[in-house]
Amino acid sequence: MENIFVAIITGGLALVGVIITNVASNRRAEEKLRVAQAITDAKIEELTREVRKHNNFAEKIPVIQEQIKVVNHRLADLEDIERKDHP
Template identity: 55%
Template sequence: MEAVIAAAITGAFSVLGIVISNIKSNKKIGDQIEHQLDTAQAVTDCKIEELTREVREHNNFAKRVPVLEEQIRVANHRIADLENSK
């Protein structure tokens, strides 16, 4: 009977040790995953900011091209008028 009680107590402490070990291990893994997610989010935010800057730059260029085309057209007409007036 004493051997059974000793085995049960030993088993209970073994299980308790395993549970505590698993809890600490899971917390450590959870912290690592959280850090990786934070890092990935920071990289994503940086890439989005860069893409936003490039899109704004492209949009500004797209707005200016028609103005330049009109100025070139006017300049071509003026050159043609000057050539015809000779």
């Protein structure tokens, strides 16, 4: 009978130890996940800023290309006028 009580007490203490260890381990894992998530969020924000910058630049390129075409045509027109005035 005494052996049964000792076994129950030992088993109960072992169970408490396992529960405490699991709770502590879960807390550490959750904290690591929170830190990793914060780092990931910061990186995503930085990438978002970079993409927005790139998109703004990409939107301006066609406008610049069109302006260059206009300038080239005007320059060609001026060169034609210059050639006609000074044969």
